Amino acid sequence: MTAVADNPAAVGRPIRRKEDTRLLTGRTQWTDNIEIPGMFHMAILRSPMGHAKIKSLDVSGALKYPGVHHAYGAEELGALNGSIPCVWAVTDDMVAPDFPVLAKGEVRHVGDCVAVVLADSAYEAADALEGIVVEYEPLPAVINMEDALKPGSPLVHSDKGTNKCYTYVMQPQGDGAYAASAAQADVVVKRRFINQRLIPSFMEPRAALASPMGISDELTLWTSTQIPHVLRVLLTLVTGIPENKLRVIAPDVGGGFGGKLQCYREEVLVTALANKLGRPVKWTETRSEDMVATHHGRDQIQDIEIAATKDGKLLGLKVELIANMGAYLQIITPGIPLLGMFMYPGIYKIDSYDFTCHGVFTNTTPTDAYRGAGRPESTYAIERIMDELADELGMDPMELRKKNWIKHEQFPFTTVAGLTYDSGNYEAATDKAMGLFGYEALRKEQEERRKSGNPVQLGIGISTFTEMCGLAPSRTLGALKYVAGGWEHCTIRVLPTGKVELVTGTSPHGQGHETAWSQIASDIIGVPVEDIEVIHGDTRTSPYGMDTYGSRSLAVGGQAIMRASEKLVERARVIAAHQLEVSASDLEYSGGVFRVKGDPSKEQSIQGVAFEAFTAHNLPDDVEPTLQAESTVDPQDFSYPHGTHLCAIEVDTQTGKSKIRSYVCVDDIGVQINPMIVEGQVHGGLAQGIAQAMYEGAVYDSDGQLLTASFVDYLIPSAADLPSFTTDSTITPSTSNPLGVKGVGEAGAIASTPAVINAIVDALRPLGVNDVPMPASPMAVWRTIQAAGGAK
Amino acid sequence: MPEVRITVDGDLVTDEVEARLLLVHFLRSNANKLGTVVGCDTSSCGACTVLLNGRSVKSCSILAVQADGNSVTTIQGLAGEEWHPVQEAFKECHGLQCGYCTPGMVMSTVDLLSENPNPTEEEIRDGLHGNLCRCTGYHNIVKSVQHAAELMKGGSK
Ligand code: FES
Numbered sequence A: 001m002t003a004v005a006d007n008p009a010a011v012g013r014p015i016r017r018k019e020d021t022r023l024l025t026g027r028t029q030w031t032d033n034i035e036i037p038g039m040f041h042m043a044i045l046r047s048p049m050g051h052a053k054i055k056s057l058d059v060s061g062a063l064k065y066p067g068v069h070h071a072y073g074a075e076e077l078g079a080l081n082g083s084i085p086c087v088w089a090v091t092d093d094m095v096a097p098d099f100p101v102l103a104k105g106e107v108r109h110v111g112d113c114v115a116v117v118l119a120d121s122a123y124e125a126a127d128a129l130e131g132i133v134v135e136y137e138p139l140p141a142v143i144n145m146e147d148a149l150k151p152g153s154p155l156v157h158s159d160k161g162t163n164k165c166y167t168y169v170m171q172p173q174g175d176g177a178y179a180a181s182a183a184q185a186d187v188v189v190k191r192r193f194i195n196q197r198l199i200p201s202f203m204e205p206r207a208a209l210a211s212p213m214g215i216s217d218e219l220t221l222w223t224s225t226q227i228p229h230v231l232r233v234l235l236t237l238v239t240g241i242p243e244n245k246l247r248v249i250a251p252d253v254g255g256g257f258g259g260k261l262q263c264y265r266e267e268v269l270v271t272a273l274a275n276k277l278g279r280p281v282k283w284t285e286t287r288s289e290d291m292v293a294t295h296h297g298r299d300q301i302q303d304i305e306i307a308a309t310k311d312g313k314l315l316g317l318k319v320e321l322i323a324n325m326g327a328y329l330q331i332i333t334p335g336i337p338l339l340g341m342f343m344y345p346g347i348y349k350i351d352s353y354d355f356t357c358h359g360v361f362t363n364t365t366p367t368d369a370y371r372g373a374g375r376p377e378s379t380y381a382i383e384r385i386m387d388e389l390a391d392e393l394g395m396d397p398m399e400l401r402k403k404n405w406i407k408h409e410q411f412p413f414t415t416v417a418g419l420t421y422d423s424g425n426y427e428a429a430t431d432k433a434m435g436l437f438g439y440e441a442l443r444k445e446q447e448e449r450r451k452s453g454n455p456v457q458l459g460i461g462i463s464t465f466t467e468m469c470g471l472a473p474s475r476t477l478g479a480l481k482y483v484a485g486g487w488e489h490c491t492i493r494v495l496p497t498g499k500v501e502l503v504t505g506t507s508p509h510g511q512g513h514e515t516a517w518s519q520i521a522s523d524i525i526g527v528p529v530e531d532i533e534v535i536h537g538d539t540r541t542s543p544y545g546m547d548t549y550g551s552r553s554l555a556v557g558g559q560a561i562m563r564a565s566e567k568l569v570e571r572a573r574v575i576a577a578h579q580l581e582v583s584a585s586d587l588e589y590s591g592g593v594f595r596v597k598g599d600p601s602k603e604q605s606i607q608g609v610a611f612e613a614f615t616a617h618n619l620p621d622d623v624e625p626t627l628q629a630e631s632t633v634d635p636q637d638f639s640y641p642h643g644t645h646l647c648a649i650e651v652d653t654q655t656g657k658s659k660i661r662s663y664v665c666v667d668d669i670g671v672q673i674n675p676m677i678v679e680g681q682v683h684g685g686l687a688q689g690i691a692q693a694m695y696e697g698a699v700y701d702s703d704g705q706l707l708t709a710s711f712v713d714y715l716i717p718s719a720a721d722l723p724s725f726t727t728d729s730t731i732t733p734s735t736s737n738p739l740g741v742k743g744v745g746e747a748g749a750i751a752s753t754p755a756v757i758n759a760i761v762d763a764l765r766p767l768g769v770n771d772v773p774m775p776a777s778p779m780a781v782w783r784t785i786q787a788a789g790g791a792k
Numbered sequence B: 001m002p003e004v005r006i007t008v009d010g011d012l013v014t015d016e017v018e019a020r021l022l023l024v025h026f027l028r029s030n031a032n033k034l035g036t037v038v039g040c041d042t043s044s045c046g047a048c049t050v051l052l053n054g055r056s057v058k059s060c061s062i063l064a065v066q067a068d069g070n071s072v073t074t075i076q077g078l079a080g081e082e083w084h085p086v087q088e089a090f091k092e093c094h095g096l097q098c099g100y101c102t103p104g105m106v107m108s109t110v111d112l113l114s115e116n117p118n119p120t121e122e123e124i125r126d127g128l129h130g131n132l133c134r135c136t137g138y139h140n141i142v143k144s145v146q147h148a149a150e151l152m153k154g155g156s157k
């Protein structure tokens, strides 16, 4: 065996992605690309009404259409019509209505599933929906959250007697603590912010294919999901198919952003029907279906109060939320605002905190995780109100932040919300960002434009954010009544011919795990990145995992990769020592080769060890054949990336049109495995956060019709709508994991929305404007200016 | 049912199709070109973009019968012995994440650069406005297009 040449450290290098070869040549395995002979195509009849009684449903007409084999409504589906689970009962008295796969007698939002047809082709299945006859009796719909909470409001679930799902209160300093802070304060600023509803809009529409024609008795589900492992558990609970007969595969998945962190009705339908009929069943959504049937995100009314002394010291923070659940509870719908609950205090030292959230049902698509999940909402609120407070105090908004943020020497720091932030350096990130941005020069230009009455005003927006990544440890999740754990798994093995398989429980859908995970393992076991194959997204080949969401994959999964790799080397060391006839402690290991200390000519490569472990002809007595190690890690704590985002925006006060002139951010996400991938994650997050600020918003009319139900009406920004970004970083290693990593998936999306809105408000302050609604479209900005008395 | 004859990535594909069959479905189902994908049903996203006689089209917005007698190039027909410079550039500049928009984005870029070999950033952003990407924020897509333009000037293809 030849020794592997020492390779330079892989971690920290912008290695080009392995994934790209298949993605750039069209050899990708999307779920919709998979065809199985004899499969049925499923089409779904969805409610066109926001709220209605199903007076009658007759699916028989569909069976007369060519190519159609089966049609089901709730009645025909019978016992197979399971209920979609919610795994996060946030309070003991939370109202959790039944959420049947096919609506039983009543539809509660546009897009609610009413009936399904199975046919030989997708075209035939879609045609046959025309043959289904439904008689609806419209019921009054309730869309507005505050209306839903009023006595006498129409009820989304009449059997529950209320539209309130829950009220959650957290007062870490006790009841009355905030009132005491407010009483001491010189200034109390109150604002209402609307964090509007968004639609995840991953580019690959959802698709699911279940086939009973697996190996042995297993039923295989390919689905465009972020959570194959969690989904298998839930599908077993819903369908009753034993978990060991169910294999869930997430093949190549085209984006998720939380939208594919779900147990969807369509996944249950194809699984249950394939199992019942003994035939493969496939469903691929149209974009129009996606807009009404994939869960939505955000949608909160935020009443925020902040109390401070006249020189700007923060004393207290009070948050009262109304959070829209939509018509039903999906997997973690009620918990999303609570993920934000801990983060309202942001990076600041505050004496008291008071949080209340009311979850409310409305006749709208259910909400759930969307990039950031609760934390963009909280960051928006705190970073917006900091600017409002600065204005009230006549202080520079950056000075106010500096005065109150946690200083780098104060970490670890336990916040007023009870979290202990591991590490950070807000000063360093801010200094770097201010330098790149040219803060002082821009302020000067702003002053000039204000003086000259230029119709195009310049605004500067700041967002100094932090967030919590790596949803874990499991104990903490348990204390929050979240049903699942927060651990992650890795198995790593060297095959007889020297190549490496790294099995992970994370489930990538664009994040480049195949490359980044190889980099981590490469440095520890000393084999080239190209020789490592990352195996993921299949419950048969990677049986243990908690999947990918909440910027957890690296912070949690990375630790498992590190530990498994280290264990692998230690196992190999014992075998190598035996073969080189020295004791294990006499061996040095680098670049994939064990060498005898003091006699480096005696060596054995890890590939050589793997072959010996395979033949097992000459292993020490107590060593088992094969070279494999595994690790399941439940991390000690969250990690807390942070950053300073600065946005300069030009607002035409005559037309309301805003144009981002420059966007600078310096993020500190701890140690970076692949800085190229990190930058890409930041860019994508920025685009989504900026889109919330300026472009996107799901809008319902009072009957529950979604008015933004296609890409024509729901404005996903194109390249022409966004600027280039200046991104940079500082590196303060996390102390909550041995890799020192934090997590980057959501940073950009969390930080950028308030930066943009703060900039627009800043531009318009001389006109008397102190808030603009999101999305800040030209129309919305123009109206705001008019309401304040018009352009000067 | 009408018969269509379409040259796809250099091979003639002949089939009887329903008149309403979209070209993108013909490519995926009849020509087995699964590299071309569907992202919407309003001709908004550009994920389905292919070259029809060398010019980019959204293959969800025309019928297979309209393409009868013509020649289509998909992402799978772009590379010869070596990758097309646009493919190289997207990899080099990290112009893709999940990769779902990528086939369409690459084909649109090929067309854009054939029209305008030296585009400014603004021309790139305008030229790609019919292709949506939810992952990259377009920053690295713009860089990829600029890099591809340079590679192509170098005469590599
Ligand atoms: S699939 Fe969206 S434009 Fe063709």
Ligand code: FES
Pocket (backbone or CB within 6 Å): A203, A254, A255, A510, B095, B096, B097, B098, B099, B100, B101, B102, B132, B133, B134, B135, B136
């Ligand atoms: S890379 Fe995912 S949509 Fe563009």
